[in-house]
Amino acid sequence: xxxxxxxxxxxxxxxxxxxxxxxxxxxxxxxxxxxxxxxxxxxxxxxxxxxxxxxxxxxxxxxxxxxxxxxxxxxxxxxxxxxxxxxxxxxxxxxxxxxxxxxxxxxxxxxxxxxxxxxxxxxxxxxxxxxxxxxxxxxxxxxxxxxxxxxxxxxxxxxxxxxxxxxxxxxxxxxxxxxxxxxxxxxxxxxxxxxxxxxxxxxxxxxxxxxxxxxxxxxxxxxxxxxxxxxxxxxxxxxxxxxxxxxxxxxxxxxxxxxxxxxxxxxxxxxxxxxxxxxxxxxxxxxxxxxxxxxxxxxxxxxxxxxxxxxxxxxxxxxxxxxxxxxxxxxxxxxxxxxxxxxxxxxxxxxxxxxxxxxxxxxxxxxxxxxxxxxxxxxxxxxxxxx
Numbered sequence: 001x002x003x004x005x006x007x008x009x010x011x012x013x014x015x016x017x018x019x020x021x022x023x024x025x026x027x028x029x030x031x032x033x034x035x036x037x038x039x040x041x042x043x044x045x046x047x048x049x050x051x052x053x054x055x056x057x058x059x060x061x062x063x064x065x066x067x068x069x070x071x072x073x074x075x076x077x078x079x080x081x082x083x084x085x086x087x088x089x090x091x092x093x094x095x096x097x098x099x100x101x102x103x104x105x106x107x108x109x110x111x112x113x114x115x116x117x118x119x120x121x122x123x124x125x126x127x128x129x130x131x132x133x134x135x136x137x138x139x140x141x142x143x144x145x146x147x148x149x150x151x152x153x154x155x156x157x158x159x160x161x162x163x164x165x166x167x168x169x170x171x172x173x174x175x176x177x178x179x180x181x182x183x184x185x186x187x188x189x190x191x192x193x194x195x196x197x198x199x200x201x202x203x204x205x206x207x208x209x210x211x212x213x214x215x216x217x218x219x220x221x222x223x224x225x226x227x228x229x230x231x232x233x234x235x236x237x238x239x240x241x242x243x244x245x246x247x248x249x250x251x252x253x254x255x256x257x258x259x260x261x262x263x264x265x266x267x268x269x270x271x272x273x274x275x276x277x278x279x280x281x282x283x284x285x286x287x288x289x290x291x292x293x294x295x296x297x298x299x300x301x302x303x304x305x306x307x308x309x310x311x312x313x314x315x316x317x318x319x320x321x322x323x324x325x326x327x328x329x330x331x332x333x334x335x336x337x338x339x340x341x342x343x344x345x346x347x348x349x350x351x352x353x354x355x356x357x358x359x360x361x362x363x364x365x366x367x368x369x370x371x372x373x374x375x376x377x378x379x380x381x382x383x384x385x386x387x
Contacts, residue, residue, distance in 0.1 A: 201314075
């Protein structure tokens with residue numbers, strides 16, 4: 001074959017199947033690169049598995065066995081029969097018994113129970129006289145989904161359950177009145193539940209991403225060598241990177257709360273100072289976790305992927321989108337190790353209930369423990385990165 005047959009107009013003729021060969025080579029190269037990128041490969045497998053598991057097993061929009069306290073001012077057969085009938089509805093699970101109104105209110109305000117049942121003194125005698133006394137059922141309505149279904153079903157379910165025990169006729173006529181009191185959000189307005197939760201959700205997403213990219217950005221830009229040559233300790237590097245973002249997060253939180261108050265009418269019944277201090281604690285916890293991620297991954301893409309991997313269970317298992325009390329026990333255990341779970345309880349309690357520090361001790365201690373653990377891991381991982 002002559003040169004004029006292979007070269008025309010200064011260009012070499014395209015070899016047969018050249019396009020497909022080059023495409024195949026790129027295809028093989030991409031699979032090899034994907035195999036070497038273990039973090040990305042793990043995300044491809046884990047994300048759909050995690051989503052299916054959480055939505056299939058952990059999420060329940062009709063929660064049952066909700067924690068309930070009982071204030072019994074008299075111990076009678078009728079009172080015990082009523083409580084048993086309420087438990088048989090499967091919506092209420094009595095976990096606390098108190099003897100004073102102060103204890104009753106504290107349990108609801110701190111979020112340790114979602115319902116409280118008060119059986120007043122002289123209740124059984126009033127029923128026998130036909131006075132139709134009132135049985136008080138107080139609900140923590142900061143989460144309307146969790147409380148609404150139980151309250152709506154309370155009357156007919158208890159009425160049916162007690163028909164045989166009290167022999168009240170057919171159809172049954174209740175010999176007492178059930179007074180349901182939805183506290184903290186009596187109108188069951190969803191914005192009062194969503195806006196405080198958004199404070200923690202937005203902060204979780206932004207703070208994780210900001211710091212998860214911090215160390216990987218230094219490596220990819222080639223500035224890590226300059227950082228390593230400086231006489232600086234790992235904890236000093238971490239504080240230097242975290243503190244500016246604490247200020248950024250605080251500004252974000254203030255902006256979200258201000259918009260919620262001015263545009264959506266969300267109240268702030270508690271102390272703004274306490275809210276600010278605990279918000280700072282929450283921001284620092286998320287920044288420490290994000291910083292830990294940045295010492296595990298090798299590039300910014302992996303840092304983003306790992307942040308999203310952490311954010312997904314946080315938003316689903318924290319009680320922001322779905323009732324926490326309605327999740328299975330194993331999902332609640334996972335939720336308890338997520339900072340967002342504790343902060344959502346804190347911010348809702350302060351804004352909607354006017355809760356003070358004694359009501360928030362458990363969630364504050366849990367948040368502080370998570371922060372210390374994340375900081376320890378971050379410093380340890382970063383020291384290995386330096387080595």
